Amino acid sequence: MGGLSLRGLSKSYGSLDIMRDLSLEIADGEFAVFLGPSGCGKSTLLRMVAGLEAPTSGEIHLGNRRIDAIAPGERGVAMVFQNYALYPHMTVKQNMAFGLRNVGTPRDEIASKIAIAAKMLEIAHLLDRKPGQLSGGQRQRVAIGRAIVKQPEVFLFDEPLSNLDAALRSRTRIELARLHQRVQSTMIFVTHDQVEAMTMATRIVVMNHGRIEQVGAPMEIYRKPSTRFVASFIGSPSMNFLPVVQAGESDGRALVRLADGTVVATEILSASVPRSGEMTLGVRAEHVTPGSGTAARVDVVERLGERTLVYAIVDDGSTIVYDEPGDVAPAIGEHVRLSLDPANVMLFDAAGLAYHAEPRA
Amino acid sequence: MSGAILPAPSQRTATTGSGIGMSAWANMFFVLPYIIVVVALVIAPLFLGIWLSFQDYDMLGGWAGGVAFENYTNLFSDRIFLGTIRNTLLFVVMTTPAFVVVGLFLAITLNSHLRRHAVLRSVFFASSVLSVTVVTLVWRLVYLPNQGLLASVTNLLGLPGIDPVTSETWALPGVAVVTVWWIIGLPMTLFLAALQQIPKEIYEAAALDRASRWATLTSITLPSIRRTIVVVTLLEVILQFQLFGQALLITGGGPDNRSRPMVQFIYETGFRDLQVGFAAAASQVLFALMLVAAIVQFWVGRSRDER
Numbered sequence: 009m010g011g012l013s014l015r016g017l018s019k020s021y022g023s024l025d026i027m028r029d030l031s032l033e034i035a036d037g038e039f040a041v042f043l044g045p046s047g048c049g050k051s052t053l054l055r056m057v058a059g060l061e062a063p064t065s066g067e068i069h070l071g072n073r074r075i076d077a078i079a080p081g082e083r084g085v086a087m088v089f090q091n092y093a094l095y096p097h098m099t100v101k102q103n104m105a106f107g108l109r110n111v112g113t114p115r116d117e118i119a120s121k122i123a124i125a126a127k128m129l130e131i132a133h134l135l136d137r138k139p140g141q142l143s144g145g146q147r148q149r150v151a152i153g154r155a156i157v158k159q160p161e162v163f164l165f166d167e168p169l170s171n172l173d174a175a176l177r178s179r180t181r182i183e184l185a186r187l188h189q190r191v192q193s194t195m196i197f198v199t200h201d202q203v204e205a206m207t208m209a210t211r212i213v214v215m216n217h218g219r220i221e222q223v224g225a226p227m228e229i230y231r232k233p234s235t236r237f238v239a240s241f242i243g244s245p246s247m248n249f250l251p252v253v254q255a256g257e258s259d260g261r262a263l264v265r266l267a268d269g270t271v272v273a274t275e276i277l278s279a280s281v282p283r284s285g286e287m288t289l290g291v292r293a294e295h296v297t298p299g300s301g302t303a304a305r306v307d308v309v310e311r312l313g314e315r316t317l318v319y320a321i322v323d324d325g326s327t328i329v330y331d332e333p334g335d336v337a338p339a340i341g342e343h344v345r346l347s348l349d350p351a352n353v354m355l356f357d358a359a360g361l362a363y364h365a366e367p368r369a
Numbered sequence: 370m371s372g373a374i375l376p377a378p379s380q381r382t383a384t385t386g387s388g389i390g391m392s393a394w395a396n397m398f399f400v401l402p403y404i405i406v407v408v409a410l411v412i413a414p415l416f417l418g419i420w421l422s423f424q425d426y427d428m429l430g431g432w433a434g435g436v437a438f439e440n441y442t443n444l445f446s447d448r449i450f451l452g453t454i455r456n457t458l459l460f461v462v463m464t465t466p467a468f469v470v471v472g473l474f475l476a477i478t479l480n481s482h483l484r485r486h487a488v489l490r491s492v493f494f495a496s497s498v499l500s501v502t503v504v505t506l507v508w509r510l511v512y513l514p515n516q517g518l519l520a521s522v523t524n525l526l527g528l529p530g531i532d533p534v535t536s537e538t539w540a541l542p543g544v545a546v547v548t549v550w551w552i553i554g555l556p557m558t559l560f561l562a563a564l565q566q567i568p569k570e571i572y573e574a575a576a577l578d579r580a581s582r583w584a585t586l587t588s589i590t591l592p593s594i595r596r597t598i599v600v601v602t603l604l605e606v607i608l609q610f611q612l613f614g615q616a617l618l619i620t621g622g623g624p625d626n627r628s629r630p631m632v633q634f635i636y637e638t639g640f641r642d643l644q645v646g647f648a649a650a651a652s653q654v655l656f657a658l659m660l661v662a663a664i665v666q667f668w669v670g671r672s673r674d675e676r
């Protein structure tokens with residue numbers, strides 16, 4: 009057992025750099041979720057850990073072993089592929105047994121391991137079927153079962169939920185979290201779905217263009233995104249971004265002016281914010297309250313059941329989405345006034361770097 | 370624009386509802402040329418052949434009426450004909466496994482994006498486009514006693530010389546080698562196409578499952594292309610039953626009829642001796658043998674499938 013350590017990993021295909029100098033420590037037993045848009049290099053990273061792709065440079069350590077140069081099967085990792093990659097001509101049982109047979113596990117031990125995994129995943133009644141006779145969700149369980157029986161030190165999941173329907177996806181999320189608690193192995197889960205990341209991860213690694221944007225606990229990333237990219241990628245609905253200019257300070261805290269002239273107070277230390285350059289204000293829907301403040305006109309109302317989202321257009325044409333606190337949503341076209349919660353407003357400079365509120369002593 | 374164009378097809382579908390009977394007749398016209406060709410060139414000759422096999426029909430003497438099974442009883446008491454059955458079956462048994470094994474080996478070895486493999490694929494396929502005369506000419510040179518390539522090699526290794534053209538034992542294997550060399554490209558290509566259908570992830574999963582090369586071959590690759598193996602076997606059995614040109618041109622069927630195939634027998638009785646009825650009966654025997662072989666194969670392939 010041991011943690012996984014990625015040290016200065018780079019990957020290029022010919023002259024195309026996919027990943028440059030990526031380093032990360034993943035502790036033993038952690039459920040790390042790599043989150044990023046499609047094409048950002050998540051699968052490549054996972055495949056390098058699995059040994060299916062060789063890093064151009066850098067090292068991978070598992071526990072106190074360096075594993076980047078050894079064969080995939082000998083690394084102590086198991087992978088669940090996005091499209092499951094089950095062996096189509098083998099039964100479920102044979103699929104799960106294949107990896108064990110290859111290392112000469114005794115027959116009865118194979119049988120008992122399969123029985124335990126099948127029970128855990130509720131696929132005992134499917135053991136004699138072939139993958140072609142299974143539904144998507146069942147195949148996915150078999151793929152997980154095939155990984156479990158090997159008792160790997162690290163589980164690698166490459167977007168395993170993306171082929172499931174919404175109901176099954178949310179159920180499987182919970183089951184994977186439960187599985188992690190039970191087996192206590194290190195798990196690396198790759199996804200482009202922020203909900204999956206938020207719900208399952210002990211730590212989220214946000215990636216973009218083959219680089220790590222931010223590493224942190226789910227709520228930390230939600231509350232304090234370190235870049236504009238992270239802020240926009242995490243959270244639903246997406247964070248509101250409004251262009252602002254600086255308007256001095258009050259009590260050491262930065263003041264900014266919206267395009268319509270409204271001055272917005274923040275809790276961000278003005279000393280920490282660069283003096284010049286374009287700034288963008290970021291605020292989440294739940295931190296915008298109707299009542300007083302900047303004027304806007306209601307454009308769309310989205311009722312989600314547990315919350316109602318209102319999309320309103322401000323004078324300069326940008327859209328603000330906010331949570332309607334009452335039961336009665338405003339009518340479309342209605343004029344509203346919106347205030348932004350100073351404690352939860354953040355600023356981004358031109359390079360996308362975030363500045364956050366500092367609690368008062 | 371598109372708004373004006375789009376409704377048109379839906380109107381069409383609405384009106385064809387009443388014209389289904391007519392359109393079915395219209396469809397017949399499209400398959401008619403094919404049906405004519407099949408009837409004229411396959412069905413009619415088939416039944417003509419069966420009919421002929423029960424006649425005493427000599428190209429010179431003309432038609433002398435039906436003879437019931439006499440052609441067949443004559444055939445099965447003809448030692449030369451029985452020998453050609455034996456030769457043909459032996460030839461099929463020698464070549465078909467070779468086509469499958471060698472074709473599969475080449476396909477697996479050359480299944481990559483390497484340029485040198487692409488070149489080799491073309492090289493192995495290239496001989497298939499040669500005509501049988503060119504191929505046999507080349508191999509006559511190889512088999513030339515004392516000076517041929519084969520003789521040189523056996524000399525060099527200090528082995529006793531083999532002369533496939535004049536040896537009773539080696540004549541048929543000699544023809545088999547030529548045949549495999551000649552058209553190994555087809556099974557290789559069929560296997561390559563099948564191999565490329567296997568998803569890459571399965572191999573990656575197998576690598577993570579610590580499958581050895583042997584386990585990967587036997588547990589992943591072969592089961593994945595089982596259908597193609599059956600198809601290639603079937604195809605080769607049907608093709609190799611029809612052995613003719615190579616045998617005629619290399620050994621002439623000799624020595625002592627040891628490499629004479631059934632088709633050569635049919636050719637000689639029908640086109641040289643002009644005993645058309647007799648030749649037609651021999652053709653029916655060949656046809657029956659091929660049919661049985663094909664059905665057995667098909668059945669074996671199917672029952673495996675259902676397991």
Ligand SMILES: Nc1ncnc2c1ncn2[C@@H]1O[C@H](COP(=O)(O)OP(=O)(O)O)[C@@H](O)[C@H]1O
Pocket residue numbers: 021024026044045046047048049050051052053
């Ligand atoms: N074999 C390859 N050759 C060239 N480019 C590749 C190859 N595999 C992946 N890429 C590129 O690497 C980038 C990252 O791919 P990938 O890791 O699959 O992204 P993700 O899984 O995050 O969607 C993509 O831009 C993709 O086009």
Ligand SMILES: [Mg+2]
Pocket residue numbers: 050051052166167
């Ligand atoms: Mg991917």
